[in-house]
Amino acid sequence: MDPKGPVSASLFFSCSADAFAPDVCFAATELLERFGVKVGAPLSQTCCGQPAFFTGNRKEARAVARKLLRSFPDDGYIVTPSGSCAAMVHDGFPVLFRDEPRTLAAARAFAERTYELSRFLVDVLGVTDPKSPFTGTVTYHESCRLPKGPKAGAADPPRTLLRSIPGVALVEMEEAGRCCGFGGVFSVRHPQISCAMTERKIERILATGAEYVATADMGCLLNIGGMISRYGYPVKALHLAQVLAGAPRVEEEEGPP
Secondary structure (H helix, E strand, C coil): CCCCCCEEEEECCCHHHHHHCHHHHHHHHHHHHHCCEEEECCCCCCCCCHHHHHCCCHHHHHHHHHHHHHHCCCCCEEEECCHHHHHHHHHHHHHHCCCCHHHHHHHHHHHHCEEEHHHHHHHHCCCCCCCCCCCEEEEEECCCCCCCCCCCCCCHHHHHHHHCCCCEEECCCCCCCCCCCCCCCHHHHCHHHHHHHHHHHHHHHHHCCCCEEEECCHHHHHHHHHHHHHHCCCCEEEEHHHHHHCCCCCCCCCCCC
8 A cells, every 4th residue: 555645544553552551542643644644443343362472362363353344444454553453464364264255355354454653654655754853871672572564563663763763873783683581471471480580571671771661562661561560660661653753751759669
């Protein structure tokens, strides 16, 4: 799809952002509107089916995925601030519906219109400067579930956009693409391993001396941000959309975390 004239997009906000980080949805909307996109957000959307899919419950995953397919208009772009949800649409839906030709065709058409936020900004809108007033030292965590396909998303657009913000100094961490330990239900089934992986990730983050760690995936944001909050580490976790939109600087609060 190539935009000809005014661009409209439906925000696929993800159930995790809706439940735990609505500011991410607002930031994504503000960012898209900054570049002339008319944004809608179907209120009937729920989960993409990813948790059920990765626990092997394909029947439940198909039911949830079908509801998502029905929740969006039949045309127009679909943009999500969650890389793993984009990956589920592009990689998981063809598996779920491989024995249902009609639904498979609809799922593939849906995937063709679905973009991770930073990929949409760079590849569809041609954004080279997000016009963000954000200032600070930022390191970037590259989610292992951020898809590498030509439309769903990749590692380069987030870094391209971060580097273009005048007030942001991007400092790369070691093992930026290594899993943070969330992995959806993995963190529930194997909490000790998951926590060890998150601790390793935060060690790499702290070693950069950055004030902020940004990520383009909601699961990673909740996981890394949760441990940072619990232990009071001197770094703030933000979604990429919040940095690109220009979230206010987070001032250090007095008292214990």
